Amino acid sequence: MKALIFAAGLGERMRPLTDATPKPLLPAGGKPLITWHLERLAAAGITEVVVNISWLSEQFPAALGDGSRWGLSIHYSHEGDVPLETGGGMWHARGVLGNDPFIAINGDVWTDYEFSQLPAHPPGDAHLVLVDNPAHNPAGDFALASDGIVRNDGAGKLTFAGIGVYRASLFDDWRRVIGDTPGARAEPPRFRLAPLLRAAIAEGQVTGEHHRGRWTDVGTPARLAELDAGLRETPPR
Numbered sequence: 001m002k003a004l005i006f007a008a009g010l011g012e013r014m015r016p017l018t019d020a021t022p023k024p025l026l027p028a029g030g031k032p033l034i035t036w037h038l039e040r041l042a043a044a045g046i047t048e049v050v051v052n053i054s055w056l057s058e059q060f061p062a063a064l065g066d067g068s069r070w071g072l073s074i075h076y077s078h079e080g081d082v083p084l085e086t087g088g089g090m091w092h093a094r095g096v097l098g099n100d101p102f103i104a105i106n107g108d109v110w111t112d113y114e115f116s117q118l119p120a121h122p123p124g125d126a127h128l129v130l131v132d133n134p135a136h137n138p139a140g141d142f143a144l145a146s147d148g149i150v151r152n153d154g155a156g157k158l159t160f161a162g163i164g165v166y167r168a169s170l171f172d173d174w175r176r177v178i179g180d181t182p183g184a185r186a187e188p189p190r191f192r193l194a195p196l197l198r199a200a201i202a203e204g205q206v207t208g209e210h211h212r213g214r215w216t217d218v219g220t221p222a223r224l225a226e227l228d229a230g231l232r233e234t235p236p237r
Helices: 033-043 059-064 085-092 174-178 194-202 221-233
Strands: 002-006 048-053 073-078 102-106 109-111 126-131 159-166 206-211 215-217
Touching: 002 033, 002 085, 033 048, 033 059, 033 109, 048 059, 059 073, 085 174, 085 194, 109 159, 126 194, 174 194, 194 206, 215 221
Parallel strands: 002 048, 002 102, 048 073, 126 206
Antiparallel strands: 102 159, 109 215, 126 159
16 A cells, blocks of 8 residues: 655644744654654555645655655655645645555644554545544544444544545545535645545445544644653653
8 A cells, every 4th residue: 555644734723833844844752743654654564655745845855855764665746835735635646646545644643553454445435543532623523333434423423533545436526526616626626635525424435443542633832742741751652
C-alpha cells in the first residue's frame, strides 16, 4: 500500500507557532509530528508516501528529504499557495497514489495506532479509524454499528481520527456530490473530503474501527504543549 499524509494546511489556529513552521513539522516529544507518522508507516511495511504541501512548502523536503532515512520513498504533491482541502488534495495526488487502496492520515494528529492493523482491501469505498470524543468535539462525527459499518447518524457517535484507507472509487461521482462550487470549478479543484465520505456512508460503503489508545488532534498551541509534556512523561512503546 501507499500512504498520503495531509500536510498542506495553513495552520491558522496554531498561530503564532505556524508563522514560521508548518504545523506537521512542529515538534512533540522531541520530533516533528509528521515524523511519528513516517516511523509508524515504515514499521507497518509501507514504502511509498505522498506528502501534500502548500504553506511553507520548501521546509518539508529540507526536513524530510527523500524519506530514505526511514526506508521510505517520499513524493511531494505541491498544491500551490492555497491548499486544495482534503478532497482536492487527495484528488491532486491520485497520479502517484494510483488505483489500489491507500492510507491517508492527517498530518496534525498524533496517535499510537498501529497502521499495520488497517485493512489492505476494505470491502467498500473507505475504512475509517474512530476514537472517543475529545473535549473539543463532544458530539462526535460518525456512529459505528456492531457489524463494523459506519453510519452518519446513530447513538454513541465517535470522532473521526483522521486515519483511513480509501479506494479511488470514492471519487467516481465527486462532482455531483460536491456540486457546482467555485472550488470544484477551479483547476486543480479545491473541495473537502467530508461530503464524499458522508455520501459513501449513506450508501453503506464505509467500514470502521474504534481505536481506544492514545490520540490527539493538535489543533491549538495548548494541545501541542499538552501532547509534548505527555510524550516526555510517558513515551509510547
